Amino acid sequence: xxxxxxxxxxxxxxxxxxxxxxxxxxxxxxxxxxxxxxxxxxxxxxxxxxxxxxxxxxxxxxxxxxxxxxxxxxxxxxxxxxxxxxxxxxxxxxxxxxxxxxxxxxxxxxxxxxxxxxxxxxxxxxxxxxxxxxxxxxxxxxxxxxxxxxxxxxxxxxxxxxxxxxxxxxxxxxxxxxxxxxxxxxxxxxxxxxxxxxxxxxxxxxxxxxxxxxxxxxxxxxxxxxxxxxxxxxxxxxxxxxxxxxxxxxxxxxxxxxxxxxxxxxxxxxxxxxxxxxxxxxxxxxxxxxxxxxxxxxxxxxxxxxxxxxxxxxxxxxxxxxxxxxxxxxxxxxxxxxxxxxxxxxxxxxxxxxxxxxxx
Numbered sequence: 327x328x329x330x331x332x333x334x335x336x337x338x339x340x341x342x343x344x345x346x347x348x349x350x351x352x353x354x355x356x357x358x359x360x361x362x363x364x365x366x367x368x369x370x371x372x373x374x375x376x377x378x379x380x381x382x383x384x385x386x387x388x389x390x391x392x393x394x395x396x397x398x399x400x401x402x403x404x405x406x407x408x409x410x411x412x413x414x415x416x417x418x419x420x421x422x423x424x425x426x427x428x429x430x431x432x433x434x435x436x437x438x439x440x441x442x443x444x445x446x447x448x449x450x451x452x453x454x455x456x457x458x459x460x461x462x463x464x465x466x467x468x469x470x471x472x473x474x475x476x477x478x479x480x481x482x483x484x485x486x487x488x489x490x491x492x493x494x495x496x497x498x499x500x501x502x503x504x505x506x507x508x509x510x511x512x513x514x515x516x517x518x519x520x521x522x523x524x525x526x527x528x529x530x531x532x533x534x535x536x537x538x539x540x541x542x543x544x545x546x547x548x549x550x551x552x553x554x555x556x557x558x559x560x561x562x563x564x565x566x567x568x569x570x571x572x573x574x575x576x577x578x579x580x581x582x583x584x585x586x587x588x589x590x591x592x593x594x595x596x597x598x599x600x601x602x603x604x605x606x607x608x609x610x611x612x613x614x615x616x617x618x619x620x621x622x623x624x625x626x627x628x629x630x631x632x633x634x635x636x637x638x639x640x641x642x643x644x645x646x647x648x649x650x651x652x653x654x655x656x657x658x659x660x661x662x663x664x665x666x667x668x669x670x671x672x673x674x675x676x677x678x679x680x681x682x683x684x685x686x
Contacts, residue, residue: 373498547577557609
């Protein structure tokens with residue numbers, strides 16, 4: 327029985343659960359470690375994202391035989407130039423539009439209450455329970471809107487704290503660009519040649535998965551944001567730049583992002599002109615069709631090979647555990663985990679086949 331595969335698997339799961347139970351009972355030992363990891367996680371993750379985004383630029387400079395340190399400085403100049411362009415030409419317009427949108431919320435609420443009241447007056451057969459529910463919703467509509475806005479401002483507060491932690495990002499990014507190619511040799515130097523080759527192959531696959539997701543998803547989101555901005559300006563939608571920027575940010579989240587991106591635009595369009603609901607939906611549909619049929623296949627391809635249902639499940643689970651940041655990083659984390667499991671399974675299968683061939 328001890329040699330049976332099912333028994334060994336059962337013992338493995340029991341040991342894993344016992345390890346989790348032990349860790350949960352001595353969490354005071356790991357608490358300082360978790361705090362330290364949490365403190366450095368934001369700058370490391372931020373620098374890692376910028377590393378994968380700027381790596382092609384870095385490689386382009388080095389192709390022209392430019393010194394690595396000089397290439398890194400040129401990359402930083404490019405990033406500073408992009409930041410300067412955003413702060414001068416985009417941020418003021420977006421801030422002005424967002425302020426106007428917030429100022430117009432009471433007017434929108436009053437208009438919604440009027441529409442609901444007119445609907446109630448025009449209906450003669452409405453069950454009392456439904457009528458009561460509508461009245462309760464109408465009377466508390468202002469508080470509902472304020473609750474949503476409070477959630478948004480709370481998210482903005484978290485975002486400001488997140489941005490404050492990004493001060494260390496340039497330092498981490500500098501050393502990642504300078505010494506990033508030394509990481510794999512440093513890790514594999516303590517192993518023999520066979521294991522070192524195996525680890526090198528795994529790290530290369532992880533690097534490919536992260537490159538495919540980070541570069542691909544951000545490029546796709548940027549293209550969708552530009553398409554939405556053009557479409558919103560064509561249909562003369564109010565607060566076009568702010569809503570397009572919101573759509574750009576939300577499209578970073580795979581599959582769910584586009585549905586979240588269109589909600590504020592539909593609400594604003596409905597108060598501007600009921601026909602705007604149709605035009606906004608049409609703009610979003612065209613943008614998503616262009617993205618799914620032309621942009622994503624050429625930018626991302628099928629590098630991650632993740633099923634849509636799996637991605638949605640992972641995003642929902644991560645969102646319930648870690649909030650917005652969990653939603654944001656769920657897919658790359660899952661892609662890396664899937665790459666690791668697939669690699670070790672392939673290694674195990676190959677070693678098993680070799681043993682069987684040796685016995686034959």
